[in-house]
Amino acid sequence: MHHARDMAAGAALLAASLLAAAAAAQTASEGLSPTLANIKSTHVVRLGYRESSPPFSFLDQSNRPIGYSLELCEAIMEEIGVEVDDANLRIDYVKVTSDDRIPAVVQGKIDLECGSTTANAERAKQVAFSPLIFVAGxxxxxxxxxxxxxxxxxxxxxxxxxxxxxxxxxxxxxxxxxxxxxxxxxxxxxxxxxxxxxxxxxxxxxxxxxxxxxxxxxxxxxxxxxxxGDYLSYDPYGIMYRKGEPQLKDVVERAFRKLGTGRDLIPLYNKWFVARLPSGERLNVAISPQLEEAFKALDDNEGTSN
The missing domain is CATH 3.40.190.10 (Periplasmic binding protein-like II)
Structure with a gap:
């Protein structure tokens, strides 16, 4: 009889611990910011891409989205995987245009916008931006x-x-x-x-x-x-994501610090701006002093968050 009672107690204990684990997992995902919680539950990161913004974000010959900004987004996605404890996140590519990219971020249609978007004060009222990825005009x-x-x-x-x-x-x-x-x-x-x-x-x-x-x-x-002509505007680019999510901001900035510390940013830049593109052409645009400084600053700020 004791044996059956022990088994029943053991089963009850197991059930209780499973319930506790499920509750803890629930709490953990509830503790995530909205974007990260959604990624954790769907196992998908939605990346906004552009069809014709080479070399940042464009379609290759087989109509696959590729580019410098998309590679940066993939690095952020790896860091998101660490944050939500899921090493097998999938990408859902969502096409955006210059006109609908900001609403797509604000309305939650995409998680990261991987294009050629200028980070300015006006736009920062609606969305958040990664550290600098390029300087144009x-x-x-x-x-x-x-x-x-x-x-x-x-x-x-x-x-x-x-x-x-x-x-x-x-x-x-x-x-x-x-x-x-x-x-x-x-x-x-x-x-x-x-x-x-x-x-x-x-x-x-x-x-x-x-x-x-x-x-x-x-x-x-x-x-x-x-x-x-001369520059008619100054346009610093960034990756866009939803505003008001400090946890997502930390993940994005951590991804950039890792790239900066690993000295990965300049080789990545050279791959898309200096070397021959997968589509065969070459831009041959050397990195600007401002951008090189910004990349080096990411490495110098290792461990600090601004």
Missing amino acids: TKLMVPKTSSVSGATDLKGKTVVVTKGTTNEQAMHNVDKKLSLGLNIVVTPDHEQSYQMLVDGKADAFATDDILLYGLIARHKSQDKFRVV
Whole structure:
């Protein structure tokens, strides 16, 4: 009889400890910030990508999203895996555009936006940004035969910009400041803006210099177009994620500190900006002194969080 009683007590104890473990797991996931809790329960990280922002985020020949920003997001995803104790998280790629990328983050349609997004004070009211991943600025792409060598030559001309970009705002500012009487036309994506120039429907395409170089390289159109003028804006890029989640912020910054300490950032930069891209072309854009400093600072700040 004692034996049966002991077994029953043992079973009750086992059931109680299983319940306690389940409750502890529940509490643990409840203790996670909303984005991390959702990732833990679904085992999926949703990465927002762009179709035509080489080399940051674009489609390869087999229509797979690739790029520098996506590799940085994968490093953040590894760190998320550590945080939620799941080494086998899956990626769900979600296409975003310049215009819908911020709502996609705010509304929880994506967890990380891995594109070519400028981190500025205006946007920081709605979303959070990773440490600096690149420094760009608005310049103009014009046909090689064009006499335009800067903003002042655009008087009365048509300039195409991509909707929802900082470049759109920059061109309106330049237009006002220099009284150029510009005709500013807008398209939904960089590829369409580029096509407007190809089709002769615009005199110039204004966007970040690095994206212009990327499009020229991708279309092998070095003999047709050139990038001209002074910088018309300053655009520091970051990876976007949801604001108001300190735990997610810690994970993102920890991922960047690990990359900085492991000296992985400059080789990663060189892979996408200096070496030949998987799609065959080469941008050959050396790292800027500001970006190199920012990467080194991540290593110097090891163990500190700002």
